[in-house]
Amino acid sequence: MKDHFKTKVLGLAGWSGAGKTTLITKLIPVLKQRGLGVSTLKHAHHAFDVDQPGKDSYVHREAGATEVLVASSNRWVLMHELRGAPEPRLAELLMHLSPVDLILVEGFKLDLHAKIEVHRDANGKPFLYPDDPHIRAVVTDTPQPPESLPSVHLDATGSVADLILRFALHLDETLSRLAAQEPR
Secondary structure, eight states: OOOGGGOEEEEEEOOTTSSHHHHHHHHHHHHHHTTOOEEEEEOOSSOOOSSOTTSHHHHHHHTTOSEEEEEOSSOEEEEEOOTTOOOOOHHHHHTTSOOOSEEEEESOTTSSSOEEEEEOGGGOOOOSGGGOTTEEEEEEOOSSOOSSSOEEETTOHHHHHHHHHHHOEEHHHHHHHHHTSOOO
């Protein structure tokens, strides 16, 4: 069993449509081939539901259950209803994950954890890195990537994996950085 103290964390931050999810789905197999256990934590900006109306677990939640755990021989999932409580902060969510080698965080671009910016030129959005000192590198398809930070092309998945392993921080250091953050 791996311990949390071995877990490293790195965020992939960028504007919507930059390709963060696509990149993560390409990175996971590459990182697993390198012998790493990988988990992901994704921020959703809108109401979402992993359950379906009519299913028993949905009925349990609708009846007012705070948590519903559904288990089978293939997987288990824990749904926790906030019921008006504030959205949990990144530090709290990280502690819900089981120990692994690496946690990739998608979103949470305003938090103080170490991040790599994912930037797509066609989005027409500005880079985040000039205003965020926690961005350590840039992954982009722009013909002129920034010179002030390490950068690789969006399609160079192996090189992106190298950057992730270079800049990921241990969970305890990540939690310390997040603890210093002002509540939003």
